[in-house]
Amino acid sequence: MTFLRLLALARPHRRALLLLAALTLAESVALLAVPALGGRMAASVLALAGPSLGPVLGLLVLVLVALAVLRAAQGVISARTSLGLLAELRMRVHDHLQALPLSVHQAHTQGDLLALSTLEIDRLGSFLTTTLAMLPAQLLTAAGAVVLMARIDPALALVVPVLVPAFFLGLKVIGRRLRALAIALQEAEAALVAAAAEDLAMLPATKAFTREEEAARRFAGRAARARDLAIRDYAIQAVLQPAVGLVTGLGAVALLALAGKGLREGALTPGEMVSFLLYAALLTQPVARLAQVYGAVQSTRGTLARLGRILDLAPEPGRDAPRRLSRAQGAIAFEEVRFAYPGRDSALRGLSLAIRPGEAVALTGPNGAGKSTLMALLLRLMDPQAGIVRLDGLDLRELRLADLRRQIGLVPQRPLLFDGTVRDNIGFGREGATDAEIEAAARLAQAHDFIGTLPEGYATLIGEHGVRLSGGQGQRIALARALLKDPPILVLDEATSMFDLDGESAFVAAAATAFRGRTVILITHRPATLALADRIVTLEAGRIVAQRDAA
Numbered sequence: 001m002t003f004l005r006l007l008a009l010a011r012p013h014r015r016a017l018l019l020l021a022a023l024t025l026a027e028s029v030a031l032l033a034v035p036a037l038g039g040r041m042a043a044s045v046l047a048l049a050g051p052s053l054g055p056v057l058g059l060l061v062l063v064l065v066a067l068a069v070l071r072a073a074q075g076v077i078s079a080r081t082s083l084g085l086l087a088e089l090r091m092r093v094h095d096h097l098q099a100l101p102l103s104v105h106q107a108h109t110q111g112d113l114l115a116l117s118t119l120e121i122d123r124l125g126s127f128l129t130t131t132l133a134m135l136p137a138q139l140l141t142a143a144g145a146v147v148l149m150a151r152i153d154p155a156l157a158l159v160v161p162v163l164v165p166a167f168f169l170g171l172k173v174i175g176r177r178l179r180a181l182a183i184a185l186q187e188a189e190a191a192l193v194a195a196a197a198e199d200l201a202m203l204p205a206t207k208a209f210t211r212e213e214e215a216a217r218r219f220a221g222r223a224a225r226a227r228d229l230a231i232r233d234y235a236i237q238a239v240l241q242p243a244v245g246l247v248t249g250l251g252a253v254a255l256l257a258l259a260g261k262g263l264r265e266g267a268l269t270p271g272e273m274v275s276f277l278l279y280a281a282l283l284t285q286p287v288a289r290l291a292q293v294y295g296a297v298q299s300t301r302g303t304l305a306r307l308g309r310i311l312d313l314a315p316e317p318g319r320d321a322p323r324r325l326s327r328a329q330g331a332i333a334f335e336e337v338r339f340a341y342p343g344r345d346s347a348l349r350g351l352s353l354a355i356r357p358g359e360a361v362a363l364t365g366p367n368g369a370g371k372s373t374l375m376a377l378l379l380r381l382m383d384p385q386a387g388i389v390r391l392d393g394l395d396l397r398e399l400r401l402a403d404l405r406r407q408i409g410l411v412p413q414r415p416l417l418f419d420g421t422v423r424d425n426i427g428f429g430r431e432g433a434t435d436a437e438i439e440a441a442a443r444l445a446q447a448h449d450f451i452g453t454l455p456e457g458y459a460t461l462i463g464e465h466g467v468r469l470s471g472g473q474g475q476r477i478a479l480a481r482a483l484l485k486d487p488p489i490l491v492l493d494e495a496t497s498m499f500d501l502d503g504e505s506a507f508v509a510a511a512a513t514a515f516r517g518r519t520v521i522l523i524t525h526r527p528a529t530l531a532l533a534d535r536i537v538t539l540e541a542g543r544i545v546a547q548r549d550a551a
């Protein structure tokens with residue numbers, strides 16, 4: 001992503017930007033009027049006669065009031081615009097992360113993406129609201145000051161345009177180092193956020209294996225790297241700013257000397273000299289800030305590059321596919337399907353399997369045989385490298401992704417629960433489900449009874465990832481959620497692996513109701529659950545090695 005692309009994002013704020021440009025222009029004009037008025041005032045004071053001071057003073061006060069009003073309006077509008085832009089960018093990054101294929105998420109750590117959508121965007125925000133918002137006014141004023149100085153004394157004013165390129169060249173040399181440093185610093189800070197996120201997620205295991213010291217050491221190493229890079233960054237800036245200040249100061253002294261000489265030789269009137277020096281003072285402020293602005297621009301370029309790398313990744317395919325499907329019959333076919341995860345051996349090696357509507361098929365086989373991968377292909381979490389997956393005879397790639405996923409109720413191996421109530425977690429299965437429907441699903445999933453023993457029943461908060469539930473209870477909630485969805489296809493991936501024996505047999509008894517009218521795929525090693533299937537298919541190393549109809 002470049003600054004141009006950032007600007008393109010600002011297109012909806014065109015009107016506010018135009019208004020800002022007009023205010024900026026007005027501010028610069030007002031600011032540039034001050035030295036002119038100052039010069040006239042000096043002229044009348046020094047002449048001790050001539051035009052009276054009153055009107056000039058009145059004008060000066062008027063200009064100062066106008067400046068204050070313009071700056072206030074500018075501040076409010078620019079904050080509103082840049083913060084609005086920032087919020088849009090935040091939402092865009094969030095939505096884009098949601099739309100990216102799971103493979104992208106698996107290629108990054110969560111902390112990395114977290115740092116991107118928080119830390120990096122905050123950095124961009126401070127750049128937009130401070131540096132960028134002030135830059136146009138300062139540049140405009142500086143340019144105006146040079147032009148007006150040239151009108152007073154072209155030869156004297158030449159000193160300024162000569163100094164500026166030399167200045168810029170120096171900054172460019174230092175800027176290259178500053179940019180590399182800014183990128184390294186941002187990466188170190190992102191790594192720090194990633195480590196903090198992982199340490200928190202790993203905490204139960206860290207405690208159980210008493211690895212706190214190692215976690216602390218690892219974190220301290222990353223914190224030290226971020227600190228060292230930040231110190232180097234600050235050190236460069238700390239030297240750069242006074243250096244720029246010194247050069248600017250020397251330039252001002254030179255101008256003062258030259259202007260003084262001009263005055264003595266009669267080339268300048270006293271009023272002109274005062275105006276000239278006031279313009280020079282107007283110039284020094286933006287020039288002195290140049291180093292800081294340069295640093296901020298370099299660091300923002302790094303942020304934009306990293307944001308761009310993620311925003312440029314293509315979202316999941318099929319989101320706009322034309323073929324719609326309201327409710328599937330539930331016929332599933334895998335035809336000569338091949339799939340390998342990046343950098344891995346094939347997980348599926350030319351696998352073919354046809355499942356009839358309403359059939360219950362159990363997939364079994366050793367760990368790593370490819371069962372979950374096959375289900376991920378059915379949900380189109382990824383596409384096979386060869387072969388076709390069909391639903392009701394349609395190639396999944398033709399189907400609109402959301403329509404496909406609406407057909408499937410998945411209970412994954414590891415239930416994904418969020419920090420909310422039991423009711424909300426089950427209700428996640430279908431928008432707008434009533435309490436009675438949620439309770440009916442919970443009964444089918446053998447969850448209703450244990451929910452009754454929780455302190456607040458269905459209103460009990462279960463904590464992040466359901467940490468306040470047992471493993472089996474979490475699974476029952478996840479099963480209830482999938483049943484509530486009432487999908488034509490149900491995929492249970494080891495969904496009852498943590499159920500106690502009573503719970504499992506109760507579910508087996510309830511399964512006839514839960515499975516009625518649906519195609520069901522059960523991934524399981526448990527005999528009681530296998531007994532629910534019409535057919536048992538055994539996978540091994542990405543192939544089907546045995547199939548038999550259940551007795």
Ligand SMILES: Nc1ncnc2c1ncn2[C@@H]1O[C@H](COP(=O)(O)OP(=O)(O)OP(=O)(O)O)[C@@H](O)[C@H]1O
Pocket residue numbers: 106341342344347365366367368369370371372373374413
């Ligand atoms: N995200 C991934 N990236 C790389 N390789 C993966 C990924 N997920 C699974 N695999 C690999 O793909 C193969 C098939 O895994 P899969 O999860 O489909 O097996 P499974 O039959 O469901 O096993 P289990 O019975 O343990 O659940 C394994 O060798 C596994 O290591």
